Amino acid sequence: MKYWISLLGAALAVAPSLVCAQKNALKAVPAVISGEFTGVPDSTTVAIFEPLPGVPLSYFFADGPNEAAVRGGRFSYRLRHAETGFVRYSGKYVPRNLSFVEPGARITFALKPGAGNAPPTVVFGGANAAGNNLLEQGKLLNGGPPDGSRIRAALAGAPTATAGLAALEAEAATPKALLMAALREHQISQRCYDVLTAEVEQRVLFWAGQALEFHFQNPAKANLHLQMPDAEARQLIQALCARYAPTLPRYRYSALGNLGIVAGLRAQGVLPGPAPTARTWAGHAPKFEQVFGDFGRFDYLPAPAQAKAVGDLMLTALAFRTMSPVDFAKVAADYQQLFPASPYAPLMAKALPKEPTALTKAGQNQTFGTLAVGAHALAFAPGLDTVRTLAGLVRQQFAGRPVFVDFWASWCGPCIAEFRYEPGLHEFASKNGIEVLYISVDKAGFREKWAALAAKNTLRGAHYLASEAVQESLKSAVPYLPTYMIFDKNGQLVEASAYHPSDGEKLYQQLRERLGLR
Known part of the structure; x- marks a missing residue:
């Protein structure tokens, strides 16, 4: 998920070579994340999942060691790659949500004890702190089920596709306004604004797409109570998927698996598209039952979207070791044959054992x-x-x-x-x-x-x-x-x-x- 970096035309006109040199230098420097944990025992472990080259974020897969231990109430971790994207943390005393990173940034967060019986909170400092605090506080349509319920209510109350699209845009307006205010106050960078705004849009697609996909599968169980007829609902989801298509360049860093929703809607015939000429992923579906319940739906995606969606799930399967190395090698061979230039392919090859272990x-x-x-x-x-x-x-x-x-x-x-x-x-x-x-x-x-x-x-x-x-x-x-x-x-x-x-x-x-x- 990414808008291209917006640079002032005057700066480019005055010193284009200097700007390019600064950009290249910035990209070469990985971000550093540090935390302060008052009262947290030493040796407490913080796991950090960072964006990898060409891969936005795998929630569970890490290409190498990704842990840091708390010492003296502090920890520090230097990302191994100079990438823009999102970082996920795992541990008892770390942020609940993602945080945004860009090359060369220094990001800090501190554990703040809650008042009375309230749980402790995490407060970000350093680069783009305002944006990361909005993420941590769940104010960018990333606050969990309550956000999903609001989106469902907006869908249910709309009588037409046009009205539904307007209602969804209204839900996105508040978090976008918070980000714009932070940008104007120079509290976040232009790149941070672009990426987080795009993430808000993908959250709209996630909540609405999930609700409508379930509605078209089983209206009674979905319990969506749409006012608009199904024909209008189809128009709405088609318009939404066209406007917020996960394959658009500005969404290249999105941390959401919305291609799975798009694939499901195409498999159902709700979104237009040709039938697959091969059922490669349907053949591997039993191996992925613990990772994704309907793996065969990805056969309905165009090749570039397949490469990303299937690549994401294969890294998850690797992280959780949900299949034997032999089975995974078979899936990886098909993937490599179809998408030899995919950035996911070398990650899979590196992670797979070279020979059976004694175990x-x-x-x-x-x-x-x-x-x-x-x-x-x-x-x-x-x-x-x-x-x-x-x-x-x-x-x-x-x-x-x-x-x-x-x-x-x-x-x-x-x-x-x-x-x-x-x-x-x-x-x-x-x-x-x-x-x-x-x-x-x-x-x-x-x-x-x-x-x-x-x-x-x-x-x-x-x-x-x-x-x-x-x-x-x-x-x-x-x-x-x-x-x-x-x-x-x-x-x-x-x-x-x-x-x-x-x-x-x-x-x-x-x-x-x-x-x-x-």
Whole structure:
């Protein structure tokens, strides 16, 4: 998403070579992001997902290390690429929304404690702080479901396509006015204004397109209550997709996957377009079920749009390891053949393992292991994973011993935040003959990350990467993460919702009571 940079004609006329030199120098310098966290423990990790060359933003994929640790209440991270676009943060004490970056910028943010029981807030400083604070505060149609509800109400109340388009433009007018005021006060750059204004327009398409796509799929379930007839609704979505087409140059940095909406509307026949001559992506749809439920719709997009939309989802699949390397290599080969010049292709090639790892050898169990005192990696027991239920695992592996079970996942920030309280838990468990079992509900493709995090956080005890069968059996028993359970020495569940390790003595007293300890 991007408007081309607006430069003053006079400046170009007076010193074109100087302006070009300054632009090139600026582009060569990556942005720096730093944060101030009052009262946040050291070693708290901040993950940063930055725009990559030719790729606007992958919400989950990072081309290399992208973490910074808090030290002395501060952290600093230098982006590895000098790119314009959006940055996403992941962590307990970081911005909830995206922030805008441009080459050479220095961006700061500070965690501000909330008044009373109010949660803490994040306030941006540095370059384009006004724009990033609008993003953080959800004032650019990025505030979540309430914005979607307003867009739906604007659609429902319009009697014609023309009136609907005007109502949607009115919804975009307020955030655009906020950005214009910031530009006039020299609080944001022209580039920041262009990119954030374009993002507002893509938010309009996102909320409205999502509602209308669902309406055309199933009017009863969509519950949109349109005043306009369907013929007018079709005219409206066609006009909206033409005006805010995600493939337009000014939207090249958009962080939204609106091409999926366009593809769905074309597949339904709501938007005009030829039928696909090949169903490449429909053939790969089963492999992408965990990433996108209707992957075959992308066959209906023109080739350039396919390259971007499918590329985005392939990076997501890589990040979450939702398929085997062999399956992913097959999809990547088709992608490379269709789009050899795509900037996504080298990212996929770099991320794919060059040869099968020992972890995939037949007959080798790599899902149940232990981390011993002083060890730096999990040690795995021989044999295949035959466990089908949690109770079966406890009885099979810990006969005659009580067990404290910690359910977690590599993507669960609150789970990982609890790990810093593990030393106290382990001391209590060791003194009282209690085993500690960590059960991860990650997908199988996250096996390496699961094992690495267990070692990194020194989680001494037993570890199990739950199979699909066990995860299915846990759906009702573990509704959220983290969850903690206590089993007695007979393998009987005596506490289904135990206190957290951070609760300290409350947990230890609960263990004494449930297990009959003195």
